[in-house]
Amino acid sequence: MKPIFVRGISNQLRLTLAVVLSIALMLTNTRLEPVRQSLSSLLSPLQYLANVPGMMMDWSAESLATRHMLEKQNKELLRQQLLMSERLQRFEHLRQENDRLRALLGSPIHMDARKMVAEVMEVASDPYHHYVVLNHGSNSGVFVGQPVVDAFGVVGQVIQVSKLTSRVLLVSDASHGLPVRITRNDVRLVANGTGVLDELELKHVAKSTDIRVGDLLVTSGLGKRFPEGYPVARVTAVIRDDGQSYARVMARPLAALDRIRYVLLIWPDDAKKLGNTTESDKTPATETDNKTEVKS
Known part of the structure; x- marks a missing residue:
């Protein structure tokens, strides 16, 4: 005769098994990285397949666009092109002047060797992490630590690469600095993500630091990860509380992190110094078979 109440595994045994498994996963975390990369490469075709409906909807929307809408967009693009041409003419003068000043100071000129346009395939659904997945991977020469920008400013950096895709950590992520x-005055700081897409925080800023609302923040070039001079954010608040040791400084990213569709992958001149030897380091940019590549 079977008993009515069957006693299962005790809670103490379950807790012990959970603790043992957790410790085992913590110890083998670094060794599982090749397995994660292999799984990511295997799942890349599924990501492309999941992106097909969106591509078909975009194609349908473009096909159904009216003649009037296309003419209106054409006029707007022409207006923007004229404005950009005028800005480029002024920037060319500033670039030449900057080159002359650098030559007088004996400072080296940093130029990007290669750029590539990439499309966002997936956006992180985890509220505690901010990252996007791009449609280019190691086959295109993408490497871990590569800077990513859009038309307005710095977006983030590549943290994981598979054969066909790559994952980009946004500057707004709480773990990004x-x-x-x-x-305005070349004061150097560190912009940290807060976990909010439209907000960055500058920590450990002395109260005497000359920083104002509206100041433009650009990459300083320190750390040899991001090239110098790319716009990052604009200061939105400077709070100096007598009860605090440091001023509280907030900034708003210039990149449209909440609606990015296309981004630019850049290869700095010192990419080899980042500790990543990629195919792009071995092959000239002119031999890369990619239509979206832009040469500086």
Whole structure:
């Protein structure tokens, strides 16, 4: 005769098994990284397949666009092109002047060797992490630590690469820190993510630091990860509380992190110094078979 109440595994035994498994996973975390990369490469075709409906909807929307809408967009693009042409003419003068000043100071000129346009395939659904997945991977020469920007400013950096895709950690992620400087006075600071897409925080800023609302923050070039001079954020608040040791400084990212669709992958001149030897380091940019590649 079977008993009515069957006693299962005790709670103490379950807790012990959970603790043992947790410790085992913590110890083998670094050794599982190749397995994660292999699984990511295997799942890349599924990500492309999941992106097909969105691509078909975009194609349908473009096909159904009216003639009037296309003419309106064409006029707007022409207006923007004229404005950009005028800005480029002024920037060319500033670039030449900057080159002359650098030559007088004996400072080296940093130029990007290669750029590539990439499309966002997936956005992180985890509220505690901010990252996006791009449609280029190691086959295109993408490497871990590579800077990523959009039309307005710095987006983030590549943290994981598979054969066909790559994962980019956004500057707004709470674990991301970026060395920056104020263009007005060259004061160097570190911009940290807060976990909010439209907010960065500059920590450990002395109260006597000359920083104002509206100051533009650009990459300082320190850390040899991001090239110098790319816009990052603009200061939105400076709070100096007598009861605090440091001033509380907040900034708003210039990149459209909540609606990015296309981004730019850049290869700095010192990419080999980042500790990642990629295919792009071995092959000239002119031999890369990619239509979206732009040469500086």
